Amino acid sequence: MFFQLNKKGYLGPIGDDLPSLIPLMFALVIFFSSFYMTVNTYNDRTIDFENDIAVVQISASLRGTGFVSSLTEFEKSCNALNIRQPFFSAGLTELDKEINIFDLDSEYIPDGGNLFKCSNTNETLTQEKAFSLNSKVVSRIYPLVMEKNFTDGRGNEKSIVIPVKLIVVAWKE
Amino acid sequence: MERIRKQKGQAAVTDALFFLIIVMSLVSFMFLFSSQYGRTVGEYSTSKYGSDYATSALKTILYSSFSRNDFPISSDEAEVDFLIAAIKEDYAFNENIDYFKNDLTLSVQSVMKPVRNSFDYLFFIRVDSTPFSFPYFFISRKEFTSVYDEDGIFIESVDVTEKNYLCNSDNSVTQQDIDSFIIFVGAQGQAVSSISFPLLSGSTKEGIVQLVLWTPKDFNETESVFEKLKCVSA
Numbered sequence: 001m002f003f004q005l006n007k008k009g010y011l012g013p014i015g016d017d018l019p020s021l022i023p024l025m026f027a028l029v030i031f032f033s034s035f036y037m038t039v040n041t042y043n044d045r046t047i048d049f050e051n052d053i054a055v056v057q058i059s060a061s062l063r064g065t066g067f068v069s070s071l072t073e074f075e076k077s078c079n080a081l082n083i084r085q086p087f088f089s090a091g092l093t094e095l096d097k098e099i100n101i102f103d104l105d106s107e108y109i110p111d112g113g114n115l116f117k118c119s120n121t122n123e124t125l126t127q128e129k130a131f132s133l134n135s136k137v138v139s140r141i142y143p144l145v146m147e148k149n150f151t152d153g154r155g156n157e158k159s160i161v162i163p164v165k166l167i168v169v170a171w172k173e
Numbered sequence: 174m175e176r177i178r179k180q181k182g183q184a185a186v187t188d189a190l191f192f193l194i195i196v197m198s199l200v201s202f203m204f205l206f207s208s209q210y211g212r213t214v215g216e217y218s219t220s221k222y223g224s225d226y227a228t229s230a231l232k233t234i235l236y237s238s239f240s241r242n243d244f245p246i247s248s249d250e251a252e253v254d255f256l257i258a259a260i261k262e263d264y265a266f267n268e269n270i271d272y273f274k275n276d277l278t279l280s281v282q283s284v285m286k287p288v289r290n291s292f293d294y295l296f297f298i299r300v301d302s303t304p305f306s307f308p309y310f311f312i313s314r315k316e317f318t319s320v321y322d323e324d325g326i327f328i329e330s331v332d333v334t335e336k337n338y339l340c341n342s343d344n345s346v347t348q349q350d351i352d353s354f355i356i357f358v359g360a361q362g363q364a365v366s367s368i369s370f371p372l373l374s375g376s377t378k379e380g381i382v383q384l385v386l387w388t389p390k391d392f393n394e395t396e397s398v399f400e401k402l403k404c405v406s407a
Contacts, residue, residue, distance in 0.1 A: 020185035027189075027196035034200040041207040049211060052218045059225070066232035095283060141287040142226060143233040153249045160238040160246055160253050163280075165287055 044136075051086050051138040051170050058083065058090055059140055059168050062118060068092065068146040068164075071111040078118035086136070087123060088170040092116035092146060095163045101139060102127055104169065109146075116146075125171050137171040223292065223362020223386045230284045231364040231384045234296075237284075239276055256280055257368075260298075260309075264370045268378075270298070270308040274339075278407060281311055282337070289313070289335065292361065292386040297340075299348065300370060300380035306347075310340040312404060315389040333389075338404035350401040357398045358387040 062077050074092070091108035093099060099107050102125060108115040130137050146164045151157055235257045244251040256276060263273045270277070281296050293314040299307055318332045340346060355363075363385040370378045392399065 017185045020189035023186070023189040023193045027193040030200055031196045034203045038203040038207045042210060045211040049214055049218075056218075056221065056225075063225075063229060066229050067236065096286065140222060142229045143284045143287070144229060145233050145236045148247075150247065152247075158247075158253070161236055161255070162246070163233045163237045163284055 047136050047172055048138070051136055051172060054083055054086055054088065055138050055140050055168050055170050057081070058088055058118075058170070059142055059166065062090055062166055062168070063142055063144060066144055067161075068116075068144055070147070071114060071116060074116055074118070081118070081120070083120055086138075086170045086172040087119075087121040087125075088168060089117070089119040089121075089125065090166065090168040091118060092144065092164045093167055095143065095165050099141075099167055101125060101137075101167075101169050102130070104167070107167070109164065125169060129171065129173055132173070135171060135173055137169065139167065139169040141168075142166045220361055223360075224364065225362070226288060226292075227362040227364035227384045227386050231366055231382060233284045234277075234280050234384075235366065235382065237280060239280065261370055264300075264308060265373050268300075268308070268370075268372070274309065277309060278311055278337075278339075282313070285313065288386070291388070293358070293389050294384060294386045295340075295351075295354075296382075296384045297351070298368065298380060298382050300378050302378055306344070307341040310346065310402070311407065312338045312340055312402070314338075316393065317389075317391045337407040338402075339407045340402040340404040342403045342405045346402055350398075354398045354402060355385055355387075357392075357396075358390050360385050360387050362386045 058081060061081050062074070064073075064077055068074050078090075089104050091104065093107045093109060097107065105115065105117065105124070108117045110116075125137065129135055142165065144164055144166050145161050147159060148162050149157065149159045237256055238246060238253050239256045239259070240246045240248075240251040241254050241259060242250070242252045246253060256273070259273045260270060260277060263270050266272075285292075285294055293312075295310070295312040297307055297310040314336055316334045316336055318334065319328045320330045320332060321327065322329050363383065365381055365383045368380050368382050370380060372378060394400070394404075
């Protein structure tokens with residue numbers, strides 16, 4: 001009789017393990033969810049840093065001394081860059097102009113038939129790319145001075161130094 | 174003995190709860206890690222951008238051309254000169270900046286326009302002697318005003334107003350006052366450049382030009398560190 005009372009609710013070794021499976025499974029689900037989230041956060045931020053570092057390198061190279069004397073000099077600075085990823089588009093635009101980063105080519109200052117533009121891709125940043133789930137976009141703006149030579153209405157050669165802004169947009173798809 | 178051996182499953186729930194506690198500790202650690210990871214690098218990145226921008230902006234302000242006679246700079250009638258040359262010329266007359274003060278303010282505002290939503294800033298010229306130790310001192314900052322609901326309990330919206338000031342109005346500001354203000358707002362980037370001011374007498378006065386950026390901070394005009402700068406609306 002005593003042995004029977006002591007065995008109340010006893011379902012056997014496997015039967016008694018069943019309730020313990022609830023906290024066990026709960027712990028495993030929580031653990032792997034957190035692990036997945038942490039790895040995702042780590043990867044996301046690492047990509048952000050890579051983009052930030054790339055933008056700093058690009059802007060440092062293109063800014064140089066902060067004075068752009070000609071398109072040739074700008075292109076020389078651009079050619080010194082050796083960045084494959086992330087994709088980037090950088091260039092000089094007018095200081096007061098509002099910039100549309102999805103149509104950068106129309107924003108860059110022209111010189112002859114060329115633009116003050118530096119890029120490592122023929123692709124352009126579109127709204128679909130920018131707002132897609134895994135896309136990362138970083139943009140930075142810096143003021144610079146640019147020498148501008150022109151002939152005035154009286155036929156005199158003039159040289160002025162105008163403030164412009166360097167815009168750098170980098171993205172990873 | 175045989176009975177105890179057969180009932181060993183009884184301890185399984187306790188084991189599982191201990192396992193849960195260990196897992197929760199690990200999860201807490203992972204949450205802490207993911208919230209902190211890269212925070213320092215992110216802060217450094219913002220600070221680096223602020224410093225780079227300030228350096229570029231200072232060069233741009235100082236080296237830009239401007240029109241001395243208010244004609245558009247690329248027009249035939251424009252009398253083009255470097256802004257800094259005009260400022261030095263202005264200073265040489267009476268050791269103060271009066272005549273081209275407005276042009277300098279416009280240039281500073283124009284160069285800082287791309288980041289005006291992200292940063293507040295101050296720009297000053299300091300000359301290491303009397304009578305005017307700060308012949309030019311400009312501050313642009315944003316003031317936040319909370320709009321409450323009818324009961325005056327909940328904030329419905331926050332109005333942001335950009336305010337521009339010319340400071341040192343009574344010529345009493347010291348470098349210490351400015352340093353206290355910079356510490357108060359927490360500079361995100363700054364750039365300094367030395368400058369020489371030739372005088373009509375033939376002598377030269379040495380000075381500095383400084384630009385300081387900070388992320389907008391909520392304070393009003395009665396804040397003591399700001400009051401000491403003796404600012405008036407520009």
